[in-house]
Amino acid sequence: KAEPVSMFAEGWLKRIYEEKPVKEVYTRFPPEPNGYLHIGHCKAIAVNFGFAKHHKGVCYLRYDDTNPEKEEEKYFTSILDIIKWLGFEPWKVTYSSDNFDKLYELAEELIRKDGAYVCHCSREEVNMQRGGPDNRGKRYACEHRTRPTEESITEFRAMRDGKYKAGEAYLRMKQSLTDPNEGNPQMWDVPAYRVVENNHHHRTGDRWKIYPTYDFTHCICDALEGITHSLCTVEFRQSRISYDWLLEQLDMKVPKSEEKGPMQREYGRLSVNGTILSKRRILMLVEGAKVGDRTIPPSVRGWDDPRLYTMVALRRRGIPAKAMLDFVEELGVTDSFTDIEAPRFEASIRKHLERTVPRQMLVLEPIKVVIEDFAAEDDQDVTVPYDPKGGIPGERKVKVGSSIYIDRSDFREEDDPDYFRLAPNKTVGLYNVPFSIRATSFEKDASGKVTEIKAVKVPSSERPKAYIQWVDAATGIKVTARQYNSLFKTESPNTLNWKDGSWADDLRPDSEIIYEDAVIERGLNQLIKANSLNPSGSSDALVRFQALRTAYFCVDVESTEDKIVLNQIVSLREDKGK
Ligand code: ATP
Ligand code: MG
Ligand code: MG
Numbered sequence: 309k310a311e312p313v314s315m316f317a318e319g320w321l322k323r324i325y326e327e328k329p330v331k332e333v334y335t336r337f338p339p340e341p342n343g344y345l346h347i348g349h350c351k352a353i354a355v356n357f358g359f360a361k362h363h364k365g366v367c368y369l370r371y372d373d374t375n376p377e378k379e380e381e382k383y384f385t386s387i388l389d390i391i392k393w394l395g396f397e398p399w400k401v402t403y404s405s406d407n408f409d410k411l412y413e414l415a416e417e418l419i420r421k422d423g424a425y426v427c428h429c430s431r432e433e434v435n436m437q438r439g440g441p442d443n444r445g446k447r448y449a450c451e452h453r454t455r456p457t458e459e460s461i462t463e464f465r466a467m468r469d470g471k472y473k474a475g476e477a478y479l480r481m482k483q484s485l486t487d488p489n490e491g492n493p494q495m496w497d498v499p500a501y502r503v504v505e506n507n508h509h510h511r512t513g514d515r516w517k518i519y520p521t522y523d524f525t526h527c528i529c530d531a532l533e534g535i536t537h538s539l540c541t542v543e544f545r546q547s548r549i550s551y552d553w554l555l556e557q558l559d560m561k562v563p564k565s566e567e568k569g570p571m572q573r574e575y576g577r578l579s580v581n582g583t584i585l586s587k588r589r590i591l592m593l594v595e596g597a598k599v600g601d602r603t604i605p606p607s608v609r610g611w612d613d614p615r616l617y618t619m620v621a622l623r624r625r626g627i628p629a630k631a632m633l634d635f636v637e638e639l640g641v642t643d644s645f646t647d648i649e650a651p652r653f654e655a656s657i658r659k660h661l662e663r664t665v666p667r668q669m670l671v672l673e674p675i676k677v678v679i680e681d682f683a684a685e686d687d688q689d690v691t692v693p694y695d696p697k698g699g700i701p702g703e704r705k706v707k708v709g710s711s712i713y714i715d716r717s718d719f720r721e722e723d724d725p726d727y728f729r730l731a732p733n734k735t736v737g738l739y740n741v742p743f744s745i746r747a748t749s750f751e752k753d754a755s756g757k758v759t760e761i762k763a764v765k766v767p768s769s770e771r772p773k774a775y776i777q778w779v780d781a782a783t784g785i786k787v788t789a790r791q792y793n794s795l796f797k798t799e800s801p802n803t804l805n806w807k808d809g810s811w812a813d814d815l816r817p818d819s820e821i822i823y824e825d826a827v828i829e830r831g832l833n834q835l836i837k838a839n840s841l842n843p844s845g846s847s848d849a850l851v852r853f854q855a856l857r858t859a860y861f862c863v864d865v866e867s868t869e870d871k872i873v874l875n876q877i878v879s880l881r882e883d884k885g886k
Contacts (some may be wrong), residue, residue, distance in 0.1 A: 316362035320642045321355070324537060324573050325363065329565045333365025334536045336742050337391070337398075338526065341371045343587040344611050345390050345619040347653075350580040351646075352524065354636040355539055358395040366399035367870050371525070373405050373518050377493035383450065390619045393848060394629050401724055405511045407532055410724040411520050412468070414528060414558055415479060415500060419460045423557040424500055426463035427452040427480045437485065438496045447496065449486050467503055470517045474505040482526070483553060494550040500524035500799055527551040530570040538572040542643060545574045576644045578636070580653055582799045583617040589806055590616060593795070599809030604785040606817055607795065614875050615795045625792075626862025626877035629848040631660035650794065654878045661852065661877065663858045666694030667703060669739060669777040669854035670834060672823040674713035674787055676781060677730075677761045679745060682710035686765070691824065692740045702753035704831035706740050711781035718776045719761060728774035730761070736768075739856060743770045777856040785828040789874040791821045828855075830874070836863060 316322055325333075346355075360367035362526045369391060373379050391398060418424045429437070430451050439445040452460075460479075479501035485488035500519045503597045530538045538551075551572050555561035561569030584590055590593065591618070596606040611618055614625035622632065635656045639646050679686075689705040723731035730811065735746040745763040753759050757801040766772075796814045798804065804811040812860055832851075839851045851863040859880055864873040 314358075314362060314467055315637050315641055316359055319640065320575070321359060324539070325359075326415070328536060328571045330534070330536050333360050333363040333366065334368070334534050335360045335539060336368040336370045336530065336533065336535050338370045338372045338404075338529075338540075339387050340375065340378075340586055341373055341380070341383040341387060342375060342388055344590075346585045347580055347583075347617045347619065347622065348585060349390075350394070350478070350619060350632050350647065351456070351575075351636050351639075351641070352539075352541070353391055353394055353396065354633055355575060355641055357391070357394075358397075358633075358712075359537060359539065360399075361396075365536070367396070368400050368402055368535075369398035370402045370404065370529060370533070372522070372524065372529075373403050373509070373511065374525050376504060376519065376540045377506045381509055381510060386620060390623070393619075393623060394633060395848075402529075402533065403511060404520075404529050404610045405509060407529055408512055408516060411525060411528060415520070415524070416461060416464065418481070418500070418554075418557055419464060419479075420457055421459060421557060422482060424479050424481050425452055425455060426460045426462065426467065426564075427478050427497075428476060431475070438493065442683065444491060447485055447488070453480075453482065453485070453497070454827045464501070467518050468516075472503050474503045476503065478502055479518075480555065481550070481552065492546055492549055494523070494546050495553065498523050498550060516864055523550055524554065524633075525548065526559070527555050527570070528728050530572075531555055531558075535570040538570045540572060540574055541577045542645070543577070544572070546576070547865060548572050553587070567812040574643060575638075575641050576646050578639065578646045578648075581647060581649050582794060582796075582801065583650060584795070584801055585617060585807075586802075587803075587858045590618065592806070592811075597809060597812075599807075602812075602813045604809055607812070614790070615792050624865060624875065626850055626852050626860070626875055627657055628660060628664070628850075628852070634660060651882050655882060658878050658880075660862070661854065663699060665852045665854055666700055666704075666831055666835065667696070668835075668844065668853040668855055669706070669779055670787075670789065670826060670828045670858055670861070671713045671715045671777065671779050671784075672826045672858065674779070674825060674827050675716050675719055675758055675761060676761050677712050677745065678777075679710050679712070679749070679763050679765060681764050686743070688711075690740050690742075704829075704834055706829060706831065707780040707783045708741055709780040709782045711776045712738070713781055713784060714761075714776055714778045716758070719747070719750075719758065721758065728772075729776055730763075733770050735766045735770065737775035738778050739775050741778075742768055744768065744770065745848075777858070780828050783830045785830055787826050787828050787870065787872040787874055788834075789823040789826040789861065790864075791823070791876040793819050793821075795819045826874070828872075828874075832863075834870075854880070 337358045355366045439447050478499045480497045481500050483495040483497050483498040499521050501520050507517050523646045531736045555569050555720050556563050597604045612620035612624040637645050688708050691703050692706045694702040718729045720731045730747050732747050735744050737744045744766040746766050748762045751759050752760045797816050798814050835851045854860050860877040861874040864875050867873045
């Protein structure tokens, strides 16, 4: 089979390279450290790190930390961790704040070049200057726009030194506000610096009372780091003109040319329908919420709850890093939005798991079956390959004993001609066992629940109509298995009312189903051991397997030797578990 062509070697990303075919490619992934990464960021990581790697260049991780109010240490750590998990290594880890001094100097330089001015207008006044609420009115300059350069320098320093409160002064870029032909709002004198009230910064401490805006910071940091291809999402397309404008003002780029300085290009965002990606909303799920007199308890276990689509959640759920990257590759990269449904994502993951993970026998709701005519010679270890089709190397020894567990759903007290699994007087096959079994009787407890089944062997010459999974009672391992459904009843939870708390009425009570008494074949221990010995030091070393007739699972990271917890990764088929 031919190797698929990489998304960097053809199509949109190839053309982006050809627009600026430099020898040494420099890219960056520039997250704001104000939240956990989500599935959309995986695309941004794949694009930026992948582009550099493909062209034998390098990619920075640059924390875009210009918003001191919203940043927290835990996000920094988590972001780097996810990048490494995906298999990438930043060439350097940098911070926009590394450049605060330089940015300040460049701001003064811009003022001196008559490219910026300190403005004291209110937000309402600025909106009017920018054409009013619908941006259609006549645009005009305020008195500050033409103030002498020296005065702006003095005022900018006053801003720096704490003379103004937030909102009382801005440094605005002197772009094309008054040009009636300039239709792009990004060129209508957008702010370069603002006063921040709550200004303690995790790296620069209390040094700065003013902070640069995205529009001022991003392009300059790109230029300072020698970024060649600055790849971002399409909502920044209209910013490309101000990006270039500012760099040209500072002689960091040449008009109408990509020879010097960074080139910004925009690719389509990725979003997965039916999932909540907004930080604010996930926070309500994680921490619970108080709306009016209503108190909504937390709906998930944390930011890494396997029902979420944050990267930490997808990792914990057991999605392999490689499968995440393959998924992005499969969707491809162009400049249009990629809006997919969750089942498509799951199908892609399933395809990957199908070819890569061993099989195991797991019983979620066990009933004991005692095989009454089990003889000494029946007691044996059967060698079973991890993959019946042989695609996945390895094998384990499956113990066959006189008492086994089967799943409650595989037994019926009353037989039916259309039913092919175990029932009184009916025969069913057991995977990997040389004989089948026929139920002879069963017992129930006071509540009417079947507690034990008695059965006899049936020679393998009588072929059963169906085979089921089972676990040896003496050697099986008790585990807790968690199966997941979508969090909400609706397929479009983003359209719920997130203001009045009524979103909580749409939560599915069965979004997580916990089987406390599940049992799995002892071979799981072998997989866990092999994994812990994994010498490759792979960052993606979770134990994953296909539980026959059940679902794909992984061993949850919080498992201990005494208590193993399994997470469902995806169902076996699309219709199941929905
Ligand atoms: P969100 O508000 O959803 O967290 P963001 O754009 O504020 O998204 P950043 O931390 O600023 O998040 O993003 C870092 C990089 O990831 C940016 O280059 C951004 O364009 C990119 N990115 C963010 N969301 C997506 C997405 N859904 N698909 C592709 N790239 C994305
Ligand atoms: Mg952002
Ligand atoms: Mg963000």
